[in-house]
Amino acid sequence: MSPITVVEGRRLPLTNLDKVLYPGTGTTKGEVLHYCTTVADPLLAHLHDRPLSFLRYPDGPDGQRFFTKNVPPGTPSWVKTCEVPHSTSAPTRQVLLQDLPALVWAANLVVELHTPQWKCQAPGIADRLVLDLDPGAPATIVECCAAAQWLHDRLAADGLDAYAKTSGSKGLHLTVPIEPTPSERVTAYAKTLAVEAAAALPDLVVHKMTKALRPGKVFIDFSQNAAAKTTAVAYTLRARPTPTVSAPVTWDEVAECTEPRQLTFLFSEIAPRLARHGDLLVPLLDPDRARPLPGSPPSRAPTAPDRRGPTRSST
Template identity: 55%
Template sequence: MPDRIATTVDGRSLTLTHLDKVWWPETGYTKGQALDYYAKVAPVLLPHVAGRAATFIRFPDGVDGGTRFYGKHVPPGAPDWVSTIEVTGRDESRRQVDVDSLAALMWAANLAAIEIHVPQWSSDPDGHDRLVLDLDPGPGAGMTQCREVALQARDLLAADGLTCLAKTSGSKGLHLYAAIEPTPERDIVAYAKALAVRLETEHPDLVVHKMAKSLRADHVFVDWSQNSSAKTTAAPYTLRAQSTPTVSTPVGWDEIDSDAELSFGPDDVLARVERDGDLLAPLLKKKTTGRLP
């Protein structure tokens, strides 16, 4: 394969480079294969990230290369056609990339942005439109325990009038989402924390709501803090920098409430989308948007 390929994506000129470079040495999965995955999954990925300030985790030498960049700012040399969002934080104002098109996605992936993370707000950092719970198993726990916690959390959210959807983290755990009407950060953080505390109170042998590693053995940490405006979560359909190429993959409740395998690679995900469409599509529809009690 040529070292450089000049192409046009959505009318934008791009030069894709080093497509034969191996990004996942354990499997031989290359940069070119990763870009091909992103191009094919874009129709379902883009609606979940467009309009949200993207954070990229870049691995120029692949997942085992030792070089890793965690970037919120727009990378130097970004084309002027790349959309950006101005974010005002507690200590600074900055511009971040808005991955709102296939061209922007391919440009970012070509910069070795293996992972794309986004916040739970779009236009307003104090107007969150998603609730998220990150179920992270500690030592001695695993996906089996995450499934149990997910089902319990789904029922608590349903009792509050919120529709819960799920995806794998692409690593060890699960991410739970609910679409909500625009809600101030303090309110969504307080609600998410209270929900995590309730899960721990009702299932003390299974759940912890504090991050301390000393508490997490044989438990699932329900990370409610990702609802902070300053934090981000791995986007639906993003690749993850694990030892093998995995994807943060939407899953159905029938899969969670079973012993079905919940680890998916890029080819698995493309086949699932072809068969089932986007299982997180309801997250984008107003009819499933709830209001915090």
């Protein structure tokens, strides 16, 4: 019989707590659940009102993995959901993780958490711009950091503040708080940045996904700004050989990175980082930090949301 825990008045069955999910470190499912409760405050803040896509890996990263965006069977009735419109089919419903009980329920499924750059109240109207810096071997996150510094300065020239986090996999994510803007326009602007970076740093950066172009270089994936795309949320565990986390980092850490281990964070390292730095991405949660994209009209309430729903996230 599965143990029952009560979280803020909600009864939750927890399964297989002794199951080893990461054999390389011996990390168990119970430890994963504990981690999620430890980082619940900042994690929930970045999940708030954003429809979830899940990468599930119930037997660990080496077992079966499957990506889902629909509400999983057996989801408790008290877990909030939102309707997500689609252009070619009926709307679907996706999970919202709005509180600690819902987060613990999701963690018990063993999931990576992925969100779009928009909230459920305004599908397809982004309040964040994201650039996913993905290194092609033998390049690593060290090369991503060099590209990130160029992008940081380029965004600043347009009056935009960028915040960095590791992907928890191989690369780096840059996120920018923006005034509500249609996703297509954000994607177009992000593409211009990627093209400019590739022109300015031809030995370091590519903006095309073509695999033959990518060895030894950093691919700047601007496409995750499309309304249908999602990105791993800050503080989520990743389905990697070890329990790595998508962790916010300082720009000093980016500038000083000379080897990948410096910006590879296991789940056990996140609580001490939060104690030392707080949530480095908290400015993303402040509407007063949002800035318009260059050439944008004055911000106003969205009237014509993009009708596409989320699909598979990139790494």
